[in-house]
Every structure is written in structure tokens, then in C-alpha cells.
Amino acid sequence: MRQLTLIFLALITTASATANAAQDLDALKADTRKQALPVLPRVVGMMQETVAAHGAMAAIPVCKEKAPLLLKEQADKTGWGMRRVSLKTRNAERGTPDSWEVRQLADFNIRAANGEKVETLETGEIVSESGMPVYRYIRAIPVGTVCLSCHGATESIEPALRTELGRSYPNDRATGYSLGQIRGALSVKRPL
Ligand code: HEC
Structure with a gap:
């Protein structure tokens, strides 16, 4: 009987832990979302405004400089790592996912195929990194209408823009997307 009580107590402790x-x-x-996610709609808004006011060519710096800068500002403020990654990068130097991110991005593709909202x-x-606990968070970045002018089907990209992108990114893999697909993800690494 005593033994049973002990087992019971152990089970309760494990369950509450x-x-x-x-x-x-x-x-x-919840806290990570609060700190990291507001950057995403800000970039989309900036992209829409710039394309509408000055055309797509003038909006290249929004994705190239503004988005990384906003993430860096937030990263500096929080002390966390924050960046954009993709399975099909335009800028491989910045956006190549590590093995944890590759797994999550592949999982996102499966979940989206199974009907989850992107x-x-x-x-x-x-996770444990070099023996230290780290909280990792990753959130899909969907393709919206404004993204298609630079990430849509190659033949649909304005010729001058296509030339410009080809010149800056000879190994560009970030075209051929359609509306609602997963362009990449925002990845956060938070030391605990
Ligand atoms: C005016 C052209 C343009 C538009 C429009 C555009 N992008 Fe980009 N995008 C780029 C360029 C250029 C890069 C490469 C940036 C760099 O050098 O780091 C890029 C890179 C990215 C990356 C980083 C991963 C990679 O492929 O290197 C993500 C994520 C991304 N874009 C998402 C979006 C989303 C989402 C939208 C729509 C809201 C969008 N982009 C609209 C030009 C554009």
C-alpha cells in the first residue's frame, strides 16, 4: 500500500512538472511573439507604400536593407538573435537556414499542405546549444500580392527589375512563388 502511495505521488509530481x-x-x-512579430506587418506596409509611390524597382532596399535593419534593431533591444531564413534564398549569405530551421521550414510545408493557415x-x-538552453521560435512569412513583383514567376517580373535582381543575385532562388505560399520564416533565438 505504501509503495502504491509513493508511485501515485511520483506520478502527480511528474504530471505537475x-x-x-x-x-x-x-x-x-507569447512573449517572443510580442517582441518579434510586429516587425513583419511593418515590412509589408513599407513595401506596399514604396511600390505604390515609387514602383517596385525603388522597393528593393525595403527587403534588402529595411527588413534586416528593423530585425537588427529589435535584436539589439532584446539581446536575442533575429533573422529571416528561407529554403529558397535570394541572398544565401544571410538567409540560409541552419539544421533546426530547415526541419521547421520543411514541417511548415507539410502542415500547409495539410490545410493549416500559412x-x-x-x-x-x-533546445540545447553548446550545453546551454536556448529558446528557438520560428514563424512562417507568407507571400502577399506585393511580394510577387520580385518573388513571383520569373517571366512576370518586370524586365528592368529582373535584370537588376540578376545582377545583384546571380544565384537567386527566390522566384516562382505564388500568392499564399511560404516565402520563408522569421527565426528567433533567445538565450535562457
Ligand atoms: C522590390 C523587390 C522585392 C519585393 C517586392 C519583395 N522582396 Fe523580398 N527580397 C528582395 C531582395 C532584393 C531580397 C534579398 C535581400 C538581401 O540581400 O538580403 C529579398 C529577400 C527576402 C527574404 C530573405 C530570404 C532570401 O530569400 O534571401 C524574405 C524572407 C523576403 N524577401 C520576403 C518577402 C516578402 C514576404 C515580400 C512581400 C511582403 C517581399 N519579400 C517582397 C526583393 C523584394
């Missing part, structure tokens, strides 16, 4: 860990993860995810695809997980 699991519940606490799940709560911690939810809190971490706009809300995300994953958060505590």
Missing part, C-alpha cells in the same frame, strides 16, 4: 513546463513554454512563446504557422522549442 510537465504542466509547469508547458505553461513556461506558452509564456515564452499566416499562423509557428513553432517554439527549448
Whole structure:
């Protein structure tokens, strides 16, 4: 009987530790979202305004400089790592995913194929890096209408723009997208 009580107590303790860990993860995810996600609609808004006012050619710096800058500002403020990654990069130097990110991006593609909404695809997980716990969070970046002028089917890209992109990015893989697909993801690395 005593033994049974002990087993029972051990089970309760394990269950409540699991519940606490799940709560911690939810809190971490909520806080990470709050700090990182507002950057995404800001970039889209800036992109829409710039394309409407000055044309797509003039909007190259929004994706090339503004988006990384806004992420860097937020990264400096929080002390976390923040960047954009993709399975098909335009700028491989900046946007090549590491193995954890590759796995999550592949998983996003499967989840999207199974009907999940691309706009809300995300994953958060505590992993160990060099023996230290790190919270990693990744959120899909969907292709909107304004993105197609530079990431859509090659033949649909304005010739002058196509030439310009080809000159700057000879290994560009970030074309051929259609509306609603996953362009890439925002990836956050948060030391714990
Ligand atoms: C005016 C052209 C243009 C438009 C429009 C555009 N992009 Fe880009 N995009 C670029 C360029 C140029 C790069 C490469 C940036 C660099 O050098 O780091 C890029 C890179 C990216 C990357 C980083 C990964 C990679 O492929 O290197 C993501 C993610 C991205 N774009 C998403 C979007 C989304 C989402 C939209 C629509 C809201 C969009 N882009 C609209 C030109 C554009």
C-alpha cells in the first residue's frame, strides 16, 4: 500500500512538472511573439507604400536593407538573435537556414499542405546549444500580392527589375512563388 502511495505521488509530481513546463513554454512563446512579430506587418506596409509611390524597382532596399535593419534593431533591444531564413534564398549569405530551421521550414510545408493557415504557422522549442538552453521560435512569412513583383514567376517580373535582381543575385532562388505560399520564416533565438 505504501509503495502504491509513493508511485501515485511520483506520478502527480511528474504530471505537475510537465504542466509547469508547458505553461513556461506558452509564456515564452507569447512573449517572443510580442517582441518579434510586429516587425513583419511593418515590412509589408513599407513595401506596399514604396511600390505604390515609387514602383517596385525603388522597393528593393525595403527587403534588402529595411527588413534586416528593423530585425537588427529589435535584436539589439532584446539581446536575442533575429533573422529571416528561407529554403529558397535570394541572398544565401544571410538567409540560409541552419539544421533546426530547415526541419521547421520543411514541417511548415507539410502542415500547409495539410490545410493549416500559412499566416499562423509557428513553432517554439527549448533546445540545447553548446550545453546551454536556448529558446528557438520560428514563424512562417507568407507571400502577399506585393511580394510577387520580385518573388513571383520569373517571366512576370518586370524586365528592368529582373535584370537588376540578376545582377545583384546571380544565384537567386527566390522566384516562382505564388500568392499564399511560404516565402520563408522569421527565426528567433533567445538565450535562457
Ligand atoms: C522590390 C523587390 C522585392 C519585393 C517586392 C519583395 N522582396 Fe523580398 N527580397 C528582395 C531582395 C532584393 C531580397 C534579398 C535581400 C538581401 O540581400 O538580403 C529579398 C529577400 C527576402 C527574404 C530573405 C530570404 C532570401 O530569400 O534571401 C524574405 C524572407 C523576403 N524577401 C520576403 C518577402 C516578402 C514576404 C515580400 C512581400 C511582403 C517581399 N519579400 C517582397 C526583393 C523584394
